[in-house]
Amino acid sequence: MTDHYAGELAYIDTMRNGMVPVKVTEVVAGAAGHELSGSITVKVTATRGAYRRGEVIAGNYAARIVPRSKHHYRAGIGRISPAYAWRTGPNPNA
Numbered sequence: 001m002t003d004h005y006a007g008e009l010a011y012i013d014t015m016r017n018g019m020v021p022v023k024v025t026e027v028v029a030g031a032a033g034h035e036l037s038g039s040i041t042v043k044v045t046a047t048r049g050a051y052r053r054g055e056v057i058a059g060n061y062a063a064r065i066v067p068r069s070k071h072h073y074r075a076g077i078g079r080i081s082p083a084y085a086w087r088t089g090p091n092p093n094a
């Protein structure tokens with residue numbers, strides 16, 4: 001499992017607008033990637049459907065915010081690896 005922190009680039013996994021690119025601005029309550037818990041605030045970095053660049057979205061759960069390194073394509077189908085966790089506090093690798 002890979003730990004991720006505020007300041008990283010990610011996607012919001014949406015039903016209608018696909019994977020919307022965002023930057024994580026704050027991790028209020030951390031959680032593992034497969035959990036429907038946690039509280040993550042993000043800033044949209046590109047306009048996609050109803051999501052506008054610069055918009056701040058608060059209160060997202062961990063399974064909805066996917067680190068960019070955990071999203072990939074295989075045989076033309078988007079895949080998400082759930083082996084990640086959002087953590088509070090400063091990034092020790094930065």
